[in-house]
Amino acid sequence: MDRIASGDGAAPCAGHPAPGRAAGRAPTISCDVLVVGGGCAGVAVAAGLRRRRPDCSIVMVEPRAEHHYQPGWTLVGAGVLDVRRTVRPQAALLPDGVTWIRNTATAFEPEHATVVLQGGDRIRYRVLVVCTGIKLDWTAIEGLAETLGRNGVTSNYRIDTAPYTWALVRALRGGRALFTQPEMPIKCAGAPQKALYLSCSTWERRGVLDAIDVRFHNANAVLFGVPDYVPSLEGYVRRYGARITFQSVLRKVDGPARKAWFEVRGDGGAVSLREESFDLLHVTPPQTTPDAVRASPLVNAAGWVEVDHHTLQHTRYGTIFGLGDACSAPNAKTAAAVRRQAPVVVLNVLSVLDGRSPCAVYDGYGSCPLTVEHGKVVLAEFGYNGKLMPSLPWDSTKPRRSAWIAKTRLFPHLYWNAMLRGRNTFP
Ligand SMILES: Cc1cc2nc3c(=O)[nH]c(=O)nc-3n(C[C@H](O)[C@H](O)[C@H](O)COP(=O)(O)OP(=O)(O)OC[C@H]3O[C@@H](n4cnc5c(N)ncnc54)[C@H](O)[C@@H]3O)c2cc1C
CATH class of the missing domain: 3.50.50.60 (FAD/NAD(P)-binding domain)
Structure with missing residues (x-):
């Protein structure tokens, strides 16, 4: 070089x-x-x-x-x-x-x-x-850039705040945790809910999940773009007791006051502004x-x-x-x-x-390893028009331990040692 x-x-x-x-x-x-x-x-x-x-x-x-x-x-x-x-x-x-x-x-x-x-x-x-x-557009949400990485406001979409997510999750014993997803398209559409599932999985293991009010504000109308994977994901949403609001867009954050404001589109199309307090706010920003x-x-x-x-x-x-x-x-x-x-x-x-x-x-192949709990992944693999394209002859809509091992060990290895070296790789 x-x-x-x-x-x-x-x-x-x-x-x-x-x-x-x-x-x-x-x-x-x-x-x-x-x-x-x-x-x-x-x-x-x-x-x-x-x-x-x-x-x-x-x-x-x-x-x-x-x-x-x-x-x-x-x-x-x-x-x-x-x-x-x-x-x-x-x-x-x-x-x-x-x-x-x-x-x-x-x-x-x-x-x-x-x-x-x-x-x-x-x-x-x-x-x-x-x-x-x-480009991650942190400034598109009023007050976000000023408070990101402090006051309970975090994001796995940045290298400097992903460790803060873990610090917050580890410390939380009760209160309210908000997770957001902006309008599509975004990179790794599953990442906003992966943050939610793994946080809930941690709280479940530590016996504090019942004391935490978990909410997912999703600007889109569906939980995941490929319908075959939705039932599995809905099962985890139920298990963790998370409440989803669809067509809800984060507009403003006041970090020191620990408040966030969302524009929520109702069934009739009317848009209302909703204020919610939080102890943890995980933000996925708008993307262009x-x-x-x-x-x-x-x-x-x-x-x-x-x-x-x-x-x-x-x-x-x-x-x-x-x-x-x-x-x-x-x-x-x-x-x-x-x-x-x-x-x-x-x-x-x-x-x-x-x-x-x-x-x-x-x-059109793309893949999203949905980390639904510590130790299990739903390895969503699909092409254009939501066509399922599993690399292995298995039901890819089910959570699996083997897919967790792939996500945590095999994929990083493939990334650094095969893909970035110009080698044609599985899958
Ligand atoms: C939290 C998170 C979780 C994710 N999880 C997964 C996952 O589980 N599985 C998966 O497959 N993918 C995942 N992704 C998505 C994956 O990282 C991206 O899809 C991938 O990095 C896209 O590659 P890229 O080269 O297009 O963009 P990037 O890897 O982002 O690289 C773009 C590069 O372009 C450079 N650049 C920008 N503007 C200019 C300019 N004007 N001039 C010159 N250079 C410029 C930037 O500095 C950057 O280095 C995840 C992403 C995030 C953020």
Whole structure:
């Protein structure tokens, strides 16, 4: 891995000399493949490309020095995993030969096959892969940003607050615990209720669950988007005595007063404001694409990178691909989906570089290991239109101990050692 600290004028990638600085203009560097976003999708694609075509020049733009294993944060919030095991240095993950520019893409100019970086540097590409993930919009809820991580307000959606979830859960002996879920789509749609189930499971084990009023405010109209999994989940909601309010959107939080306000849509469509006090508030924030992507010509009307749902090629720009959370394909936004998407994008990028049409096809697979209690997981695996796609010949709607072992041991291993190394992996 070669690293370029960009901002003062980026250096060229190996084998592709920069044309030099034109009067008054930042230099442009060139590469075969530019990957914007070095999260799970970006690293998997870069590694897969290196594996299949070592002489292809690849540049990755990623601002963060650390790579996060986000699926682990549910377990961090439940006291099952040490947060330090969800972080690795970005530099240790990128394969040799990939040039990492530690910067942020601020503008996309598909007509000129160019991406602009913060500071003005420009990168010209033959093929662009956009995988910037999702922006968590903490400021969309009044008062939330000021109090997050204090006053009983937490979220497993951040590495710095997931440990606070566990601190709160461990300490709670009675009172009221609120869990929220914003409107879809969000990354890992099951994560808001995973936080609820594992917290309740802890309180049940400690004999304090009956003293805690557990409430789930879900902005959507259903508990889970794939109906086959709902009966199992409803069974756990009943077991834990949690009360669900559907179509209830968190609007405002006052941390010091320990109060939250929700807009609740009634059966007739009328919206009312409901105030609830809390001892613990677990928030899942509203989610969109990052600003630079949303402001670019690459997105559809809803703000997602507009791709063909099967080839993941952009529907309007043939030399652009999108995958992961930022893309418009209507799969579950999960690392499990990326595991299936990345090899497809690798093959199709190489086809386009070779002047051929993309032919590899993504089947819509996504997976959500629903941690319904300590020691058991409902391993939801499904594709487009809610079609069940279990990897093993079992009833995937049932909670299983083996699926818990997969979630806590096998999946992290696959993530770090297979997926991020560009290896095609199960499932
Ligand atoms: C609490 C939680 C639980 C989860 N549980 C699971 C689970 O159990 N199973 C599962 O499969 N998935 C789970 N997920 C979802 C999974 O982590 C994501 O779907 C996956 O990380 C998506 O990969 P990505 O590469 O698209 O985005 P990310 O991994 O988020 O990476 C995006 C990268 O793009 C970078 N970036 C953003 N903007 C720019 C820019 N303008 N220029 C350059 N770089 C940019 C970011 O810095 C980031 O590194 C969970 C997520 C969370 C938060």
